Amino acid sequence: METTDAYDGLECVDCGARFDPEEGTHRCDDCGGILDPTYDYDAVDLDRETLAARPFDSMWRYEELLPFAREAAVTMDEGATPLVECPDLADELGVGRVLIKDEGRNPTGTFKDRGQTVATTAAVGHGASDVALASAGNAGQAAAAYAGRADLDAHVFLPARAGFTTKAMVNVHGGDLTVVGGRIGDAGAAYEEAVEEHDDWYPVQTFVTPYRHEGKKTMLYEIVEQLDWEVPDAIVYPTGGGVGLVGMHKGATEFRDLGLIDEVPALYAAQATGCAPIVDAFEAGRDVHEPVEHPDTICGGIEIPDPGASPWILEALRESDGGAVATDDDEILDAAIAVAEREGIEMAPTCAAAASGAWELADRGEFDGDETVVLLNTGAGNKEADVLRSHLMGQGI
Known part of the structure; x- marks a missing residue:
């Protein structure tokens, strides 16, 4: 996994436990809490002049404050929005x-693309072949898109009430779509049941992935x-x-x-x-x-x-x-x-x-x-x- 110089690991926001980024992938092993990427800010060499000299072309222009190097990112030039x-x-x-x-x-x-570019980059870095999540709609479409770009399989669980566009585009991007009757909680329950049966699936679920x-x-x-x-x-x-x-x-x-x-x-x-x-x-x-x-x-x-x-x-x-x-x-x-x-x-x-x-x-x-x-x-x-x-x-x- 190609990380940036300042990125120094993951910290649980609940109990404070710390994990090496190579080994930590999702929730805290000690308490199940949310993990948050941390940095050695003394190692961040970034000022206004440096940023002004860069093209305003992608969120990865801020790579010093992101976990992974831009050259390793699974990206479609997301960000830099007006x-x-x-x-x-x-x-x-x-x-x-x-x-x-x-x-x-x-x-x-x-804006789901901003999260999925980093989460999918982490999945690739950890050697995943499949990603999975439940979503109200848009995050599922983004996950399928970035998985396709990274040559990963995406398993997306959407509630029946999700819009037609997001459902259709999950399929268009090559994702494995499961539409679940009910609301987001029902889709989440179906996703959790499926993940238990497929331990090789890499979750890119909100606040399950730290990224x-x-x-x-x-x-x-x-x-x-x-x-x-x-x-x-x-x-x-x-x-x-x-x-x-x-x-x-x-x-x-x-x-x-x-x-x-x-x-x-x-x-x-x-x-x-x-x-x-x-x-x-x-x-x-x-x-x-x-x-x-x-x-x-x-x-x-x-x-x-x-x-x-x-x-x-x-x-x-x-x-x-x-x-x-x-x-x-x-x-x-x-x-x-x-x-x-x-x-x-x-x-x-x-x-x-x-x-x-x-x-x-x-x-x-x-x-x-x-x-x-x-x-x-x-x-x-x-x-x-x-x-x-x-x-x-x-x-x-």
Whole structure:
């Protein structure tokens, strides 16, 4: 396995146990906790001038702060997505600037590619022949795509409610697709049963592999560099499992500790009211969520009733002086359509929770009026155009 100079292993976020990157692959052997890649930051030689001299062509331009060398990566030049100025939205929210980080421009149309490029690179480095995961949809498509590029077999478990596009593209990329009746929990149970029967399958499941959140921290790196090293006042993120939120908080902390930025942006988790375990826990002052017994939202990508990393997510929100907000499905779909109409950017229904959440935060008086607010559009709107069109038809349009 070809690792970078500063990468020095994996650390359990629960018990602190440490593992060599050659041997550690997934959860902690001691307590079953989530593993997080760690670095010798004294060995990281990276400054603004060095980055300015590099092409803005891929998230792997930050390889000093990633586990694996760029030349070893299974990559399709993911990342380097645009940060789009949205003046009309800024006027509506009553803030100085609103920008949308448009992750729909990634190879398979979502930010899931950032996690899968690193996770698949790890799988290749560990000699895997097969990767496997359960997903609400987009991560399964990304896993199949990167597995195909790496000449691995992908086994993807999706709930029946996953969109047609993601189901179809798993097959198009050569993946072995299992559609499971019910919701994401049912797909997860089928995946776990299959993994028990196939010990040669290499899991690339959220927070089972240590590497998906590691890839997503590069969104933060890009945002601050695209803002000429000015840290945004707030980043609003559509939150299900919270992988990108945890990753961005880690990325901001790394950049701050390396002296590249002076502060960490306030991070806000945006959820749907029909499935808002992080919002409920944050507002109640709890350190861990309570599972949602009957989730009910059309936003399947954030319908995660039992997010396993909630203590880590809540810690990121509080340490960054951010918050959490939930809005109704109709408000989320209205926000997706409003962004498309006024700014031209296509947000998938799930992703538009960030826009709807930002409007709600503004209505609550969370912003003073001169802030720079970044919304994460985690996936392209054409992934679920039928949902948005149906919403318009329901309004007689």
